[in-house]
Amino acid sequence: MKNTYFTPGPAELYPTFYQHLQRAMDEQIGSISHRSQQFRDIYKFADEQLRTLLAIPATHGIFFTGSASEVWERMLLNCVEHESFHLVNGSFSQKFYDYANDLHKHAHVLEKPFGEGFDAADIEVPAYAELVCLTHNETSSGVQMRPADMHKLKRKYPKKLFCVDTVSSAPYPDLDFNLIDSAFFSVQKAFGMPAGMGIWIANQTCLAKAERLQKNDSLTIGAHHTLPTLWKHYKTFETPATPNVLYIYLLGKIAEDFNRIGIDNIRKQTEEKARMLYKFLDSSDGYAAFVKPDRHRSQTVIVATTGSPDRVKSPADVIKVAKTANMIVGSGYGKYKESQIRIANFPAVSVDQVAALIKELQK
Amino acid sequence: MKNTYFTPGPAELYPTFYQHLQRAMDEQIGSISHRSQQFRDIYKFADEQLRTLLAIPATHGIFFTGSASEVWERMLLNCVEHESFHLVNGSFSQKFYDYANDLHKHAHVLEKPFGEGFDAADIEVPAYAELVCLTHNETSSGVQMRPADMHKLKRKYPKKLFCVDTVSSAPYPDLDFNLIDSAFFSVQKAFGMPAGMGIWIANQTCLAKAERLQKNDSLTIGAHHTLPTLWKHYKTFETPATPNVLYIYLLGKIAEDFNRIGIDNIRKQTEEKARMLYKFLDSSDGYAAFVKPDRHRSQTVIVATTGSPDRVKSPADVIKVAKTANMIVGSGYGKYKESQIRIANFPAVSVDQVAALIKELQK
Structure with a gap:
């Protein structure tokens, strides 16, 4: 698969x-x-x-x-x-x-x-x-x-x-x-x-x-x-x-x-998927959006903190579990590998795929 | 095709x-x-x-x-x-x-x-x-x-x-x-x-x-x-x-x-195909090898003069005729477009394909 x-x-x-x-x-x-x-x-x-x-x-x-x-x-x-x-x-x-x-x-x-x-x-x-x-x-x-x-x-x-x-x-x-x-x-x-x-x-x-x-x-x-x-x-x-x-x-x-598709639709779809991801991160106990102010939150590369003492899973755990469901999540950059994951939100992934990822991360 | x-x-x-x-x-x-x-x-x-x-x-x-x-x-x-x-x-x-x-x-x-x-x-x-x-x-x-x-x-x-x-x-x-x-x-x-x-x-x-x-x-x-x-x-x-x-x-x-295949074989095949091409050019009335001394003749890019007053076909003619047989021959470089063609002799073309090209050029 x-x-x-x-x-x-x-x-x-x-x-x-x-x-x-x-x-x-x-x-x-x-x-x-x-x-x-x-x-x-x-x-x-x-x-x-x-x-x-x-x-x-x-x-x-x-x-x-x-x-x-x-x-x-x-x-x-x-x-x-x-x-x-x-x-x-x-x-x-x-x-x-x-x-x-x-x-x-x-x-x-x-x-x-x-x-x-x-x-x-x-x-x-x-x-x-x-x-x-x-x-x-x-x-x-x-x-x-x-x-x-x-x-x-x-x-x-x-x-x-x-x-x-x-x-x-x-x-x-x-x-x-x-x-x-x-x-x-x-x-x-x-x-x-x-x-x-x-x-x-x-x-x-x-x-x-x-x-x-x-x-x-x-x-x-x-x-x-x-x-x-x-x-x-x-x-x-x-x-x-x-x-x-x-x-x-x-x-x-x-x-x-x-x-x-039209650039306006591409942008709207990007924002919709980003909204789904940030909403999940903001409401989740296991993850937190790394960037706080809305205006600075990337719409295309969403960074989440995980694995800190009060969180259940480490980034490595999250990446491993997602992989068993054939979803490849990015690791944090450089030294942030230990505490963060990165989720790309590019046009190649659909709303349904993002929804499926969120479901997997929720587990 | x-x-x-x-x-x-x-x-x-x-x-x-x-x-x-x-x-x-x-x-x-x-x-x-x-x-x-x-x-x-x-x-x-x-x-x-x-x-x-x-x-x-x-x-x-x-x-x-x-x-x-x-x-x-x-x-x-x-x-x-x-x-x-x-x-x-x-x-x-x-x-x-x-x-x-x-x-x-x-x-x-x-x-x-x-x-x-x-x-x-x-x-x-x-x-x-x-x-x-x-x-x-x-x-x-x-x-x-x-x-x-x-x-x-x-x-x-x-x-x-x-x-x-x-x-x-x-x-x-x-x-x-x-x-x-x-x-x-x-x-x-x-x-x-x-x-x-x-x-x-x-x-x-x-x-x-x-x-x-x-x-x-x-x-x-x-x-x-x-x-x-x-x-x-x-x-x-x-x-x-x-x-x-x-x-x-x-x-x-x-x-x-x-x-x-082995690098020795690749080199031998390259030389064999080059020999075929130079032999054809040297013996042909319609073409001449551009480079004369053997030791300076490229084994991988063979340049031929054509289209000079005593030759039947111009480079453009040669390229056109070869194309009708689904063979794409290179034009001369820069201003030599008017008088030369270039034939690449890379491993991707076989002895048979070179033989077929020579047959086509002979016509």
Whole structure:
């Protein structure tokens, strides 16, 4: 019997994934040239579907990388001459900040404890920060930052570039790309695909910055996947190097499926399942939602505390019991393995599957 | 009816690919955690199979990137403080050199015209070059450099790091990894997989260099996929970021299939098919092998001139006619589209399929 993966990525494959893969194999998509019209049509299709799904305006390009982690590096190399600013409240926002330090950028940071969230009112962006790095959904702690707060912040600092990590939440967050200069995600989360590809959305302001930095002899914007090179090839729906043609094809197909359902419905279903999970956690004796304020509770990665002295089951117990019912629950991140579980709430799992999981956790 | 792809990458999928993919889907490999024992076993298996296939000693680690092009950048960032040296005789060796310039390295170059090859005797490595960048197989022009020449060169310059691009030839070249410090390839060529992953082999001398450069405040070795981070995670068969778990699984399985056949047999079959193709080109009125000296003729990407005034068919004609027989032949690279075709000779195409192609080209 197949398992249902409630893990926060890699995660459950989207139900239509298998038929798209079969069709791709039938059409020999794995063998076609990335310099062929057939590939350009595949890129164009994925671009159109993602553009519709996420309301991406013509000012922004859509590019493919090896992972979302790679985008952290590309964003910093291409768009920061001296200073970046990072909101850090978990392991992944921390890594974005670490990358800035590794690249010898002057990285400013505003930190909050693991599990706590940011509101626009908390934040003062340092005067010389060129890029503001936000994380919509901290996969490690299950904390979200509301798009409304991001938009408010950008309006307060209109001259700074804003970049949003939506790795484990896209297409859920309703970002206004008239305000957000760049965002990125990976395919193995809410898009229900195997891991191995990152998606980078960036606008012409980012491109202009990269072009300016490229002329500066005292720094490098890198050699591979620079924004100017990506953009140049993007104009004809090509890529500088051989891309993951198969995954781009599959992503386009799944984005099309999402568009058929409608982004509003996808978001509503996500919220409904999240409500079910938080309601269960809030009313349960054996579990507690880790994140308390409603506005900071992730809708896509729900983190629960369990295994503390007054709770019956340890995370390991919970994961083991769920597994006997063919449900794979995520462990807590890093040292939180001992006290937490993580439940992914991506479009690939249905209301019924979430209900079944809750029933199992209740036992 | 399915096509047979004789294109130099993306290329024909290896015949066992489909059954491995089916099994991966049955086992839900696309959903498993990259922090699980199941993944570590998959990485370990791929590592063991590649190690056997390519005779990689324990001094070298095996890492996964988004593409082979990414490795150009990683190699230069991690292993060059000031100066690199490049042999350039086609578009891909040129790109490796371009990357060095983009990263502001002092890049030395020895150039030969498109279609000509290098021998050890031609080459004097500049005194301060830290890294010698060789291309075993120029995918654009069908020129190879013999491993014996590479080994001779390294013996002459034992203190310099040697890195070999084997993108469109591995596992064919019999590199002596006691002499070669680093090599890399991508999976969509001779391994018969869809594009989207690069393989980077590098030894402890490369690692030591990267660790030394990392302490140098005046440069950066990058933030993503640095050699020290890759190696640290590699010790437990993990990766710094979420890798392409599915492709690593498939690569391990195909390498295992290659090992069952035996690397000697794979090499012999490759040479037999190459002999058939060159014999046909050399004896044909309608075509000519582009590369003349035997020792520089690629065994895996055979480039033929056609469409010159005295030839009957243009490359476009040849490609069109082959396509009607469900055979996809590669076009010449870049501006050579007008006068050349490229025929990939990877393990995925059999002696019979090559014979059938020759028959078709003869018409």
